[in-house]
Amino acid sequence: MTGAAPAGPVVVDGRTLTCADFVAVAHRGARVTLAHEVFPRLVRERAVVDDIVDRHVPTYGLTTGLGSRSSYALPRAELTAFSVRTVRGRANAVGDPLPVPVVRAALLARVNGIASGGSGVRPEILDALVGLLNSRVHPVIPEVGSIGASDLCQMAHVGLAVIGEGRAEFSGEVLDGATALRRAGLTPVELGPKDGHVLCSASPLAAGNGALALHEAAAVLLLGQAVTALTFEGFRANTSPLDARVLDLRPAPGQSLAARELLALLSGGELGDPRHARRVQDPVSLRCAAQVHGALHAALDFATAALAPELNGCGDNPVVLADTGEILSSGNFHTPALALAFDTLALALTQTAAISAERMRRLLNPGVSGLPANLTSYGPERSGFAPLTKTAQALVAEIRMLSAPVCNDPRHGADAVEDDSTNAALGARRLTTMLLRLRQLLAVEALVAAQAVDLAAPAALGQGPALLHRTIRELVPRLDDDRPCGADVERVSRDVLESEDVRSALRAMVGGVT
Numbered sequence: 001m002t003g004a005a006p007a008g009p010v011v012v013d014g015r016t017l018t019c020a021d022f023v024a025v026a027h028r029g030a031r032v033t034l035a036h037e038v039f040p041r042l043v044r045e046r047a048v049v050d051d052i053v054d055r056h057v058p059t060y061g062l063t064t065g066l067g068s069r070s071s072y073a074l075p076r077a078e079l080t081a082f083s084v085r086t087v088r089g090r091a092n093a094v095g096d097p098l099p100v101p102v103v104r105a106a107l108l109a110r111v112n113g114i115a116s117g118g119s120g121v122r123p124e125i126l127d128a129l130v131g132l133l134n135s136r137v138h139p140v141i142p143e144v145g146s147i148g149a150s151d152l153c154q155m156a157h158v159g160l161a162v163i164g165e166g167r168a169e170f171s172g173e174v175l176d177g178a179t180a181l182r183r184a185g186l187t188p189v190e191l192g193p194k195d196g197h198v199l200c201s202a203s204p205l206a207a208g209n210g211a212l213a214l215h216e217a218a219a220v221l222l223l224g225q226a227v228t229a230l231t232f233e234g235f236r237a238n239t240s241p242l243d244a245r246v247l248d249l250r251p252a253p254g255q256s257l258a259a260r261e262l263l264a265l266l267s268g269g270e271l272g273d274p275r276h277a278r279r280v281q282d283p284v285s286l287r288c289a290a291q292v293h294g295a296l297h298a299a300l301d302f303a304t305a306a307l308a309p310e311l312n313g314c315g316d317n318p319v320v321l322a323d324t325g326e327i328l329s330s331g332n333f334h335t336p337a338l339a340l341a342f343d344t345l346a347l348a349l350t351q352t353a354a355i356s357a358e359r360m361r362r363l364l365n366p367g368v369s370g371l372p373a374n375l376t377s378y379g380p381e382r383s384g385f386a387p388l389t390k391t392a393q394a395l396v397a398e399i400r401m402l403s404a405p406v407c408n409d410p411r412h413g414a415d416a417v418e419d420d421s422t423n424a425a426l427g428a429r430r431l432t433t434m435l436l437r438l439r440q441l442l443a444v445e446a447l448v449a450a451q452a453v454d455l456a457a458p459a460a461l462g463q464g465p466a467l468l469h470r471t472i473r474e475l476v477p478r479l480d481d482d483r484p485c486g487a488d489v490e491r492v493s494r495d496v497l498e499s500e501d502v503r504s505a506l507r508a509m510v511g512g513v514t
């Protein structure tokens with residue numbers, strides 16, 4: 001994200017982190033501090049772990065093996081070594097390294113999950129994870145390895161860095177774990193019983209990456225609304241479908257909010273009065289924009305509700321109950337609602353992408369828009385924006401491909417013990433690519449809509465379209481003779497739609513809409 005000011009410290013208490021906090025730590029490098037109540041909470045829980053170990057009580061992953069080996073008791077003398085082997089034996093992810101912001105988001109999610117209580121980890125482990133974040137030591141985590149039954153095979157790479165093994169990025173250089181820690185002034189941590197399992201456990205990659213994706217999805221939805229409003233101005237669209245009296249007759253989820261936002265963005269222009277429209281009834285891609293964007297609002301609400309307990313809860317198995325001195329088996333690591341929410345959000349993004357491409361095509365069609373063919377004032381010797389429709393369709397095709405559900409994939413179990421999984425981490429990871437492609441697609445529509453506005457020459461623009469049109473024209477001239485437009489699309493995507501100044505201004509325009 002561009003134009004973002006440095007963020008202040010984020011206080012971690014295990015209960016109250018937001019997606020904005022994850023953006024601050026992941027993208028802006030905010031430091032992390034622990035709330036005063038966190039360490040006493042961990043000390044109480046660790047006393048329960050130590051007591052269980054001393055009394056040789058059979059407890060999953062602590063005094064017994066893991067997965068299909070959970071019925072086998074471990075010798076007391078092996079518990080510390082078993083903790084280390086748990087990390088080493090599960091660091092099996094493959095592929096390109098995850099981007100540093102995603103790694104930072106995953107670290108923050110694990111820090112907050114531990115801070116919330118229930119893990120039973122030694123306080124030194126939490127201190128070490130916070131140290132990685134604040135010293136900007138970023139474990140190298142390959143991108144493929146989680147099936148959503150905890151992010152075990154990827155988070156184990158974090159565990160390697162904690163004990164001075166594996167690889168980590170520091171100051172732009174990828175180093176072995178021990179060297180990275182030493183250069184940052186940190187020291188490897190010795191693992192005790194259960195510590196290795198805790199470092200690998202829960203779903204911090206799904207949660208952390210999901211937090212970044214949801215934050216960006218909300219921004220892209222607002223951008224989609226603003227670009228739609230710009231198309232409305234160029235097309236001279238009819239706004240009667242946005243009338244609250246119409247929408248109240250069938251209150252579909254999110255549609256009224258989307259309509260109010262569109263009207264707020266169009267405020268100050270002529271289109272608030274449907275009598276300024278060119279047509280009595282517009283194509284569905286314009287007429288039903290509020291319904292489609294409203295569905296995306298609803299999908300975001302679902303995803304936000306599903307993500308909240310993952311960001312601010314304990315996803316460990318087993319869990320430690322300090323008040324009663326118990327350690328109980330848990331299903332808190334399982335994330336079916338989160339995976340379903342990510343799939344739902346992916347489908348809603350695809351619907352939004354589809355109508356963006358269609359609106360762009362309608363602008364190029366003189367029989368529908370009343371504007372020159374392909375938005376060029378010349379004859380057939382000029383192509384205008386027609387070739388750009390292929391780019392738009394290619395973007396839609398990739399977005400649609402990535403929207404395939406992942407939460408219903410075939411399951412694999414450890415000797416039928418671990419016989420269900422969710423692919424939540426994969427569901428979150430593909431959203432990043434989808435959002436990039438959707439932003440590029442909206443840039444295509446915005447570029448074409450700005451040309452339509454130039455040709456339609458309305459007397460006044462709404463505040464949202466005026467902002468976009470002015471900002472685009474500061475970077476990209478209107479199309480006269482044919483020229484390569486791919487670079488123009490990239491410039492609009494990067495310098496307009498990704499601009500924090502533009503996003504903040506648009507948020508202010510719709511800020512009073514509820």
